[in-house]
Amino acid sequence: MTPSDKRLLAGMCRCGAxxxxxxxxxxxxxxxxxxxxxxxxGSAFKAFAGIEREKLTIVEGLDxxxxxxxxxxxxxRCGACGSFLFSVVRVARGAGILGALSHEEEAExxxxxxxxxxxxxELVHERPWxxxxxxxxxxxxxxxxxxxxxxxxxxxxxxxxxxxxxxxVPDVLGYDDEHAWLLLGDAGEPLGFDGGPEPWLSVLPRYAxxxxxxxxxxAEHLDGGVPDRRIATFPALYETMLARELPLRRGDLARLRxxxxxxxELSDELAAQGIPETIQHDxxxxxxxxxxxxxxxxxxxxxxxVSHPFATLFVTFLHLDVVGGRDSAWYASLxxxxxxxWGRPIELRATFELALRLGAFAHVFKELRxxxxxxxxxxxxxxxxxxxxLARCIAATATTGA
Numbered sequence: 029m030t031p032s033d034k035r036l037l038a039g040m041c042r043c044g045a046x047x048x049x050x051x052x053x054x055x056x057x058x059x060x061x062x063x064x065x066x067x068x069x070g071s072a073f074k075a076f077a078g079i080e081r082e083k084l085t086i087v088e089g090l091d092x093x094x095x096x097x098x099x100x101x102x103x104x105r106c107g108a109c110g111s112f113l114f115s116v117v118r119v120a121r122g123a124g125i126l127g128a129l130s131h132e133e134e135a136e137x138x139x140x141x142x143x144x145x146x147x148x149x150e151l152v153h154e155r156p157w158x159x160x161x162x163x164x165x166x167x168x169x170x171x172x173x174x175x176x177x178x179x180x181x182x183x184x185x186x187x188x189x190x191x192x193x194x195x196x197v198p199d200v201l202g203y204d205d206e207h208a209w210l211l212l213g214d215a216g217e218p219l220g221f222d223g224g225p226e227p228w229l230s231v232l233p234r235y236a237x238x239x240x241x242x243x244x245x246x247a248e249h250l251d252g253g254v255p256d257r258r259i260a261t262f263p264a265l266y267e268t269m270l271a272r273e274l275p276l277r278r279g280d281l282a283r284l285r286x287x288x289x290x291x292x293e294l295s296d297e298l299a300a301q302g303i304p305e306t307i308q309h310d311x312x313x314x315x316x317x318x319x320x321x322x323x324x325x326x327x328x329x330x331x332x333x334v335s336h337p338f339a340t341l342f343v344t345f346l347h348l349d350v351v352g353g354r355d356s357a358w359y360a361s362l363x364x365x366x367x368x369x370w371g372r373p374i375e376l377r378a379t380f381e382l383a384l385r386l387g388a389f390a391h392v393f394k395e396l397r398x399x400x401x402x403x404x405x406x407x408x409x410x411x412x413x414x415x416x417x418l419a420r421c422i423a424a425t426a427t428t429g430a
Contacts, residue, residue, distance in 0.1 A: 041106035046089035179330035181253035216320030342387030
């Protein structure tokens with residue numbers, strides 16, 4: 029049966045003012061639990077079936093439609109009775125759910141070639157940088173991720189790391205470079221943000237061992253599209269940052285501009301310490317660490333870059349509020365646990381502090397790249413907290429011993 033042969037289904041709103049027909053050619057069904065869908069329905073999820081936009085026809089009541097949103101991202105209701113009719117949304121890599129779903133059937137077939145789902149894939153979240161679906165399988169679930177172009181390197185990177193560090197990253201069931209698809213086994217529940225710092229005493233040295241080993245593959249990762257934020261690029265990235273419109277007061281912007289020469293000097297100083305540059309996760313916090321079975325695994329490598337390894341800990345300590353500052357015992361313990369695989373911690377502490385100081389700026393470089401990938405109208409929901417990060421950069425310009 030060709031698409032044109034499929035029967036038409038008819039529907040209408042509660043009051044009958046709007047009537048529509050849709051081809052019985054749905055490519056998937058899902059329950060979306062994102063915050064937008066929960067708010068739109070006033071419930072735990074929105075249930076929907078996906079189909080190409082052109083296969084839906086309004087046969088009566090076109091003037092009665094009430095559209096909330098934009099042409100390519102909206103909820104549509106009956107303007108008379110308020111009944112919800114349909115949504116038009118986008119998914120990663122330019123596809124749409126009620127829009128051009130050119131990859132949906134292909135994606136489902138690809139997933140089925142790697143495992144046997146026991147039900148429909150369920151949309152868990154949709155973000156400008158990627159879409160994740162839960163795939164029910166016998167005895168549990170798997171996870172299907174479609175990465176946006178800015179993070180299209182993530183499937184290949186995750187697979188490469190899994191091949192060498194199978195006890196520290198999730199099980200990769202399949203990946204597709206062309207479509208930036210990634211299929212992962214379930215890793216359980218994340219570590220989260222509510223607990224104390226104790227689990228990080230085992231997470232950090234294991235992560236450091238991975239970084240140390242991956243230094244030999246840095247060129248491979250760069251060739252695979254992982255962003256290049258090696259120390260040599262820092263001064264140029266700093267100037268690019270200053271050329272942008274930043275949420276800063278005039279005095280703070282002047283302070284950052286005045287710090288530019290010193291930033292370049294500090295970058296050279298860090299490079300001279302001889303720590304090999306390698307994979308840097310740049311989003312290592314409790315939501316991306318899964319301690320299932322006492323063997324922590326690190327997920328979501330889409331924010332990664334090749335850079336100075338120690339800069340990772342800027343984000344980790346940013347989220348570990350319980351650490352309580354650099355004079356606390358916990359800070360010292362976690363720092364030294366991380367440094368142990370690199371050498372004698374006492375000999376590396378000064379380098380670590382310098383990397384963390386520059387790490388605030390390096391993280392802003394990454395977040396500006398993320399911001400560029402977010403459509404203007406979606407930035408209120410998804411834009412990073414640049415103001416808070418830049419405040420830490422301002423503070424870094426005044427660090428003792430500058």
